[in-house]
Structure formats: C-alpha cells, structure tokens
Amino acid sequence: MMESLRNSAIWERSASANLWLRTLAQIPSLFGRLVYLSSLRDANSDAYQHHGLAMVFGEAEADQALRESHEKAFADWLMYGLEQQKADLDLFLSTLDTPKRLLLESWQRLTPYKNLIPSRAGSAQESLYLADLETLLRLLRNEYGAAPHPAASRHR
Helix, strand or coil, X not given: XXXXXXXXXXXXXXXXXXXXXXXXXXXXXXXXXXXXXXXXXXXXXXXXXXXXXXXXXXXXXXXXXXXXXXXXXXXXXXXXXXXXHHHHHHHHHHCCCCCHHHHHHHHHHHCHHHHHCCCCCXXXXXXXXXXXXXXHHHHHHHHHCCCCCHHHHHCC
C-alpha cells in the first residue's frame, strides 16, 4: 500500500507542493489557511501532523512542509493592509455555520485567533498580528452588532 502511494501520479514531488495543490489551494481565504495549518500543530510538542503527508513523505518532511506553509501564510497575512485583512477575515467567517455576531462574541472571550501564530514568529510579528486582529474584531463587532466584552466596558 505504501509503495503504491509513493508511486501514485496524484502525489507531487514534494510535501509542500502536494500540500498546496491538494489542500491549501482549496481554502478560499488566507485566514482560513492559517486556521487549518495551526490546527495541525500539536500544542504539546509543536510538531505538525498530517497523516497523509507523513505516509507518503515521512513525518519529518511533512512537519517541515506544514511549518513552512504556516509561517508563509502568517507572513502573507501580515503583508495585507487592514482593508484586505478585513475582507479576507469576512470571507473566512462567511464559510462558518455560526452566525457572525455569536462567533465574534465568542472570539472576544476565548481569543482562539492567538493560537494561529506560528511558534517561530518574532515578537514584532506577533504584536502586529494581534493589534491588527483586535482592530478588525472591533470593526466587525460593530458591523454585526456583537456585544462588547464586559472587561472592555470596565476599562472606560
């Protein structure tokens, strides 16, 4: 079975190329790619895991391809201006079943977007990402009528 997977014409020559063609290109938003790639990272070991890629290319090459793709998607996101980030984030939110107002209220409390930062991101990149995301979330909360977080009203 393993040999037939390795020789199959459906697989590209590298784990990175395969990941892009078979998976990442199918995700319509850059933010969605960040969500997907970060979901493949084990929070306890910082290793990226993808069964299909690991079966064909080995765990080390799969981990490297996923890590580099995550870092590139993150860097690409930071290159977007706020207007482009907002459009991309709105596109991502449109793909989810949860109503945007409820999702934004939940994100405000739970901050799951903080888990999308690659482990090797620098502190300046992390700060820029968080500042941009928090600005975007404020804009979107206003746009979709999401309630402000109780902690935010105490600081005023």
